Amino acid sequence: MTPTLENVRRYDSALRYQVPSRRPKVEPYLVELDAFNDNGECQCEHFSCRLGPLLRAGLTPEIAFESGLAEVPTWGTLEDCLRCYHIGLARAQFADDVLREIRIRINE
Numbered sequence: 001m002t003p004t005l006e007n008v009r010r011y012d013s014a015l016r017y018q019v020p021s022r023r024p025k026v027e028p029y030l031v032e033l034d035a036f037n038d039n040g041e042c043q044c045e046h047f048s049c050r051l052g053p054l055l056r057a058g059l060t061p062e063i064a065f066e067s068g069l070a071e072v073p074t075w076g077t078l079e080d081c082l083r084c085y086h087i088g089l090a091r092a093q094f095a096d097d098v099l100r101e102i103r104i105r106i107n108e
């Protein structure tokens with residue numbers, strides 16, 4: 001199943017989102033948007049095994065890319081090199097949520 005933003009949901013705080021897996025019968029992943037200096041952190045295998053260790057080692061997306069340790073994801077930019085697909089979806093939903101809240105406050 002390809003997740004859509006409709007089933008990416010804010011979880012228990014403004015910066016924590018639940019994102020469905022693309023694989024069937026896998027529980028949704030929890031994404032913390034502000035972890036690793038706003039890179040974000042996810043519970044999925046790709047992040048836990050590959051991207052997280054690079055961040056814990058202190059690599060930036062630029063260094064990881066230039067060293068050949070990370071690739072620019074098809075859905076993102078160089079800044080997304082150390083983000084999994086789920087973090088990308090959570091950031092997109094976060095932007096939608098913030099825009100909606102700003103629109104509501106402007107119209108009050």
Ligand SMILES: [Zn+2]
Pocket residue numbers: 029042043044045046047084085086087
């Ligand atoms: Zn993930």
